Amino acid sequence: MIKAWFGQHLFVLFQSLKRLMSAPVTSLLSILVMGIAFSLPAGIYTLMENLHAFSGQTGTTPQMSLFLKQNSNQLDIDKVRQLLEANEQVLRFEFVSKDKALRQIQQNSGLSDVMRSMTHNPLPDAFTVDMRDTNVEVFDQLRETMQAWPEVEYVQFDSAWTKRLNALLTFGRVIALLLFALLSVAIVAVMFNTIRLQILTKQDEIEVSKLIGATDSFIRRPFLYFGAIQGLASGVTAWLIIALALQMMNDELRALASLYSMDLHLKHLSNADSISLLLFATWLGWLGARISVASHLWQIEPK
Amino acid sequence: MIQFKHVSKRFPDGYFALNNIDLNIAAGEMVYVTGHSGAGKSTLLKLIAAIERPTAGSISISGQNIAQLKPGIVPFLRRKIGFVFQDHKLLFDRNVFDNVLLPLQISGFDNRVVASRVRAALDKVGLLKKEKVMPITLSGGERQRLCIARAVVHRPSILIADEPTGNLDIAYARDIMAMFYAFHQVGVTVLIATHDVALLEDTRHRILSLQQGKLAA
Ligand SMILES: Nc1ncnc2c1ncn2[C@@H]1O[C@H](COP(=O)(O)OP(=O)(O)O)[C@@H](O)[C@H]1O
Ligand SMILES: [Mg+2]
Numbered sequence: 001m002i003k004a005w006f007g008q009h010l011f012v013l014f015q016s017l018k019r020l021m022s023a024p025v026t027s028l029l030s031i032l033v034m035g036i037a038f039s040l041p042a043g044i045y046t047l048m049e050n051l052h053a054f055s056g057q058t059g060t061t062p063q064m065s066l067f068l069k070q071n072s073n074q075l076d077i078d079k080v081r082q083l084l085e086a087n088e089q090v091l092r093f094e095f096v097s098k099d100k101a102l103r104q105i106q107q108n109s110g111l112s113d114v115m116r117s118m119t120h121n122p123l124p125d126a127f128t129v130d131m132r133d134t135n136v137e138v139f140d141q142l143r144e145t146m147q148a149w150p151e152v153e154y155v156q157f158d159s160a161w162t163k164r165l166n167a168l169l170t171f172g173r174v175i176a177l178l179l180f181a182l183l184s185v186a187i188v189a190v191m192f193n194t195i196r197l198q199i200l201t202k203q204d205e206i207e208v209s210k211l212i213g214a215t216d217s218f219i220r221r222p223f224l225y226f227g228a229i230q231g232l233a234s235g236v237t238a239w240l241i242i243a244l245a246l247q248m249m250n251d252e253l254r255a256l257a258s259l260y261s262m263d264l265h266l267k268h269l270s271n272a273d274s275i276s277l278l279l280f281a282t283w284l285g286w287l288g289a290r291i292s293v294a295s296h297l298w299q300i301e302p303k
Numbered sequence: 304m305i306q307f308k309h310v311s312k313r314f315p316d317g318y319f320a321l322n323n324i325d326l327n328i329a330a331g332e333m334v335y336v337t338g339h340s341g342a343g344k345s346t347l348l349k350l351i352a353a354i355e356r357p358t359a360g361s362i363s364i365s366g367q368n369i370a371q372l373k374p375g376i377v378p379f380l381r382r383k384i385g386f387v388f389q390d391h392k393l394l395f396d397r398n399v400f401d402n403v404l405l406p407l408q409i410s411g412f413d414n415r416v417v418a419s420r421v422r423a424a425l426d427k428v429g430l431l432k433k434e435k436v437m438p439i440t441l442s443g444g445e446r447q448r449l450c451i452a453r454a455v456v457h458r459p460s461i462l463i464a465d466e467p468t469g470n471l472d473i474a475y476a477r478d479i480m481a482m483f484y485a486f487h488q489v490g491v492t493v494l495i496a497t498h499d500v501a502l503l504e505d506t507r508h509r510i511l512s513l514q515q516g517k518l519a520a
Contacts, residue, residue: 008411208392211354212453213381214409 009221016225019198030194031230034187034285035237041179042269042277043242048172049273050266051165064139064157066127066146076151077125083149084127089142091130098123124153184284187234191227191288198223199296206300216297223293224286231285235278243268304330304492305351305461310360312346312516320346322516324360328494330460333487335503336496338513344496345389347513348463351494352384353377364461382410385454387464389496391446393438399425399449400434406457424456428482444475451482461492468499476502 020027066084068076077095084093101123131139143155199206206219246266257264269277305328312321320343328334336344349355350362353369361370369380394402403424407417425431428448438446447467454462464483468476480495480502487493497503503510512519 011408011414204392205394205396208394209405209409210378211352211381211388211392212386212406212409213378215375215378218378218409 012221012225013229016222016229019222019226020229027230030190031233031237034190034230034234034281035241037183037186038234038238038277038281039241039245041176041183042238043245044172044176044179045273046242046246046269047266048169048176049269051172052169053267054264064129064131064143064146064155066129066152067154067156068125068127068151069153070124072125072151080127080149080151084129087142087145089132089138091132093127093129096126096128098125101126187231187281187284188288188291191230191285192292194230195223195227195289195292196296198226199293199300203300206297210300219297220290220293223289227289227292228282228286231288232278232282234285235281238281239269239274239277304328304332304365305494306363307350308361308363310350310357310362312343312350312355313358319516321350321357324516324518326511326518328492330492331487331490333484333493333508334495335506335508335510336494336513337498337500337503337510340498341515342513343516344498344513345465348386348465348494348496351461351463352381352386378409382406382457383460385457385459385462387447387450387454387462387467389465389469391450393446393449393453395437395439397437398434399430399436399438399441402438402449403452403456406453410457412457420456424452427455427485428452443469444471444479447471447479448482451479455486455491459491462486462494464493464495466497467495468497468502473501 066080068080081093081095084090098121102121105123131142133139139157143157146152146155209219246268250265253264253266268274305326307324307326310321310324311319313319324347336347338344346355350357351364351369353372357370361368363369364380364383367380372380394405400421403421404417407420412420422431422434425434428451430445430448430452433441433445438449441449447469451464451467454464462483467483468479471479476499483493483495
């Protein structure tokens, strides 16, 4: 029973594929159109994901520096340490004593002579703090909290470019989402029309099938499969277009990155995102077919 | 098996194609429906397969009232019936074999038995050698036999034929009638509409005669 049911579906799947192959140029063209339409938002999304990952890589998972007051003693330092340990937003922190800071500057900068000539260390004790969250609002809030601690002189946190990057990421995602929504409608419309034309050419078959006992779902099935297959194919096309574009961009980036001795390369969508893309494309194709079938099949009533 | 009670069919233009029909057809019976063109023969046959719905009265098939059948159930009624359509309704985009295959696909037959079923049906109507041929190349009589093969391939308990001898010469027509008789002999309920009275001269079977939508005694 189940085997028969499965066999029947497999058969319809096969029939739908045959139908796709029977008009290869038309099928390829509409798959290409739908694939290109899909590759735009999916491509933007991919770039945003890369930008996001890149911003994390360069340490924009931001650090702040907590400078303590000049006259702070070990007691003050321990108190701040406890406060940091207790704060959930803090991922990790490191204490940088003023002596250590001085030594670092003396080693690294051209100012070492000037520094060495100083009779006392002008630098404050400091903590560097890594944040758990990448959200700008959380930073700002945390900075205010820390700024209010009496032992703290100044909290330094260059949020400007993180803010800008975050704004850009948000903007890019909104654009991608908007394009997804618009182009999804376009894809459903393309599918609607494709199926409408198919129904027109299959009018005789549909009428005869109804006359000899076909259920509506039997008649609908091949069209729905067709829509889903074409949707899936256009999702795959979009994925391949993005892969190709990334390949080309990565070739350029490699030259650039070697100048700065950095590892810069763009990654494709994650496995989960890729599967989501393909499922979504399949669903859209199916949906377009479903709407088309619902609005056209009832018009073909046997007489 | 097939029962009409006060059945009328009035088309939207107001014309009564059938007017207060009462009839009873037993299981396994063979019945002819005759009458001039326009008498209502096709309408009567279509009512049985729920292709048309009566405007008054009730029709029952094996105890099932089909006048009030829900649209979702209609396909399952039609699968019990083999219908030879007056206008053939063959599909010209596929060969003889695939035309006969269609009812089996629709009923969801197991793929391993369909081929032998199709060939058995084609053999009964003498078209076994033409299974790969496209219907467009068949003669009128061959097309008629193809219709019969398609109507019987799923082994229905009721076989309905609307003018199956349409434009065929008398010898060919008798051949076709002999086929229907063979189905009747294996227990199928057979209904045949024809305006060709000459064909029925020596029949032993019941003849329902329609005149302007009414059954004549
Ligand atoms: N869909 C329809 N709408 C209006 N009148 C119809 C329709 N179908 C058939 N008729 C009329 O009903 C009458 C009976 O038709 P039909 O059953 O086809 O007769 P027969 O098959 O005996 O020649 C005819 O007069 C025909 O014109
Ligand atoms: Mg007729």
